[in-house]
Amino acid sequence: MSTPALQVRAISPAPDAETALRVEGLEKRYGDRVIVGGLSFQIARGECYGLLGPNGAGKTTTLRAVLGLTPIDGGVIRLLGYDMPGQARRARARVGVVPQIDSLDPDFTVEENLLVFGRYFGLRDAEIRRRIPGLLDFASLVSKRKARINELSGGMKRRLTLARALVNDPELIVMDEPTTGLDPQARHLIWERLKALLAQGKTILLTTHFMDEAERLCDRLGVIDHGRMIAEGAPQELIARHLEPEVVEVYGEDALGWLERHRAGLPGRVEVSGATIYCYTSDPAPVLDSLRQGGRLRYLHRPANLEDLFLRIAGRDLREGA
Template sequence: MTTNALHAGAKPVAFPGSGPALRVERLDKRYGGRAIVDGLSFQIARGECYGLLGPNGAGKTTTLRSVLGLTPIDGGVIRLLDHDVPAHARQARTRIGVVPQMDNLDPDFTVEENLLVFGRYFGLADAEIRRRIPGLLEFASLESKRTARINELSGGMKRRLTLARALVNDPDLIVMDEPTTGLDPQARHLIWERLKTLLGRGKTILLTTHFMDEAERLCDRLGLVDHGRMIAEGAPQELIARHVEPEVVEVFGDDAFAWLERHRAAMPGRVEVSGETVYCYTAEPERVLSYLRDGGRLRYLHRPANLEDLFLRIAGRDLRE
């Protein structure tokens, strides 16, 4: 994997195999008699970015671990890069890159040594790994940190190194569990740029995320999971159009609830109240806006519906622990 091959101008790679990158059918996983994953089915085409979304405890991480053969399953079929899992999970994992939810870099090694040692797990010769390292460091914008220890890196640098490490074996499929959690906006945008580069090269990405803007930017298709079940699946904009009214007016301020009570009966669309905010979901935003003219001390935001609205519509607003 050369430096040039890691950038957007590179030609898409040819895919081995003919089936989807991942096929999951009726996946079941239980702990203590409780269903964590309950008959879950989805598949990912080669070269696609697919996002698994859902509240905490929905079964996303368990699904990822099952797909990788790291968690035994209680039922179902997993076909990963033309290998049956868990029977042939080890063979499949040689073509997989994994970015875990928490960074697990070795603090005793330098940046370069972390890449070198990790590459050995895939049976790569040291000479081949060293040939790949400059391109990986450039991809992660860490060329100047080659000899730095892990404790000298910022959180964003560690996350970029974890992504680069996942590419050391030039994988066909990259599995990412909340890849930008805890990062500042600049670091998140840089990670997004790098992931788009990988998609431009024809790589396949499976990710979980709690950032709805991240899912909208990156994912070709989404699967919304709750209580271990698939509750909605499709392209982001298609799902929004299917499940949510097109426009949203958020009303907040000291008089928001009194304003709502005056106009609730005539409100064109669906209304939700969360905290101190009234959410008006509607296809007739001008009518809602006209009611705000006599609203007193009110502030409001008028915007198109987005993926966060979809998530809250399907999964609800109750906090999950």
Template sequence: MQTLLAEQVPAPAAAEPRAAAAPPWLSVRGLVKRYGATEVVRQLDFDILPGECHGIIGPNGAGKTTTIRLCLGLAAPDAGRIELMGLPVPSEAARARMRVGVVTQFDSLDPDFTVRENLMVYGRYFGMSDAQTRQRIPALLQFAALEHKADARIQELSGGMKRRLSLARALIHDPALIFLDEPTTGLDPQARHLIWDRLKSLLAQGKSILLTTHFMDEAERLCARVLVLDHGRRLDEDTPLALIQRHVEPRVIEVYGALVDRAQALATPLAERVERSGDTLFAYAHAPEPVLEALQALGDGVRVLHRPANLEDVFLKLTGRQLRD
């Protein structure tokens, strides 16, 4: 048996206590949205307070992007109440959006303009003078690590550069709250880590973030609280650490290899819970030692990874392992 013992990953830090007196910058109550007979958002409640990153995770079709569109007033709810920056949405959505930034799933950069020109044009959308925008551009280019690309056309940028520019553009008017819809999808690890670093710096400045993501490590690293959404319905919401402690056993043993069927027979009576996904076995336990000892009988017929439970385990337990399209 080849054992890959995972490094001791520190447990996610619990969120800082939230100031009870601070009014939320986004408040959602009883939100409902239907398309025909399909209810894509079902009685959804959540708040985002100043200075916090709030994550929404869920499978494809869970209602994440629809929820963002509703919160921005880009779609009208069938029921419920939304207040964005203290203003009712959708009736005052245009005013509220002047105080928020948005990075969508897909880049909407203008290919006819340079990096600098994209920032200039976007500043005008928010009523900024050209002088005000020019004053902010150097800091935003530095923030996005794009100083050397200021005069480049959009077609000359890599995917990571485009995502960083989209983030910088969303900050042109110094918004208090930023909506990020899967901001690191399709990026390589270096680009993802750079964007994570930039998002952490925004939180340190007191800004708030609403983040949707399919990367559970991203939600675990950045979010003070995470809402698990499926079929438009809230399954649970809490800090990443609290969700892990509430829903899954603390240790996970992943097993794969030619003898995984035999490994399943050995692990099942010893672990609290065993799941199979393709040729990989997942054994969940409070005390992993008996499982690990039993698997030693298989020698090199299996490979074993022993690790702490994480947010992805919570996600898969609550929403299932079946493929969503």
């Protein structure tokens, strides 16, 4: 299926011409509680940058600070050449936002939601109406143009929220968990659309709890915890830097007994989570040989991935609020 193309206007040169976002030493506290503690990162124009971290790590607070929606206690934020929060209004005119929870107006149709939202940016109705067909095509919602919000599925609402974020033809799109709650088909369609935006030169900053989403979309990742950067780099680079290359997952009735009998001969690192054993290794042969000796064990041999990285850095324990 071909991906509809949106017309993209030329971006005029501005300060920090190669950098869409620069964050230096960002600090945010609520009383004695440090939410973000000295966070620094930057995003090049045309790049997709992902912020990963467990619940409560400071991701959403960082996004709100970047947009000038949350006052900060220290640091520097420069968004599309504008100092934040002092020049937030001018910067946000060139930014699209996809919030974690859809905030579509149920009293309006799909088309009316786009029209009203475009007015917030000072766009004339004629200009917005000219853009609407391309936005609906991009979101695969042409047939739902006159539908009201309560007639849409969850995936349709999410695609409309993405289309709405593009009504002002933004240079940078900020997305907070853009595919949470979607079925696999809807998620893959959103991914296609985001890849098309990147191909057109847009810049994307996103948070996500889906590691396959981050691995597919992001040029670089920043992993934060307790408001601090703990790892940063390209997905495959981070995996190679922090993990053994191969993983054998072992599960079944006697998994823990198998581990007790064979642990001394297993190469690499072993982690236990519930009734599942994770063997991280550069040499999986001894692990696989012991598993082939029979018994009622099941196992999966695979390359290390971003979820393994996340669990190693952030831990396997469930955080409060997760």
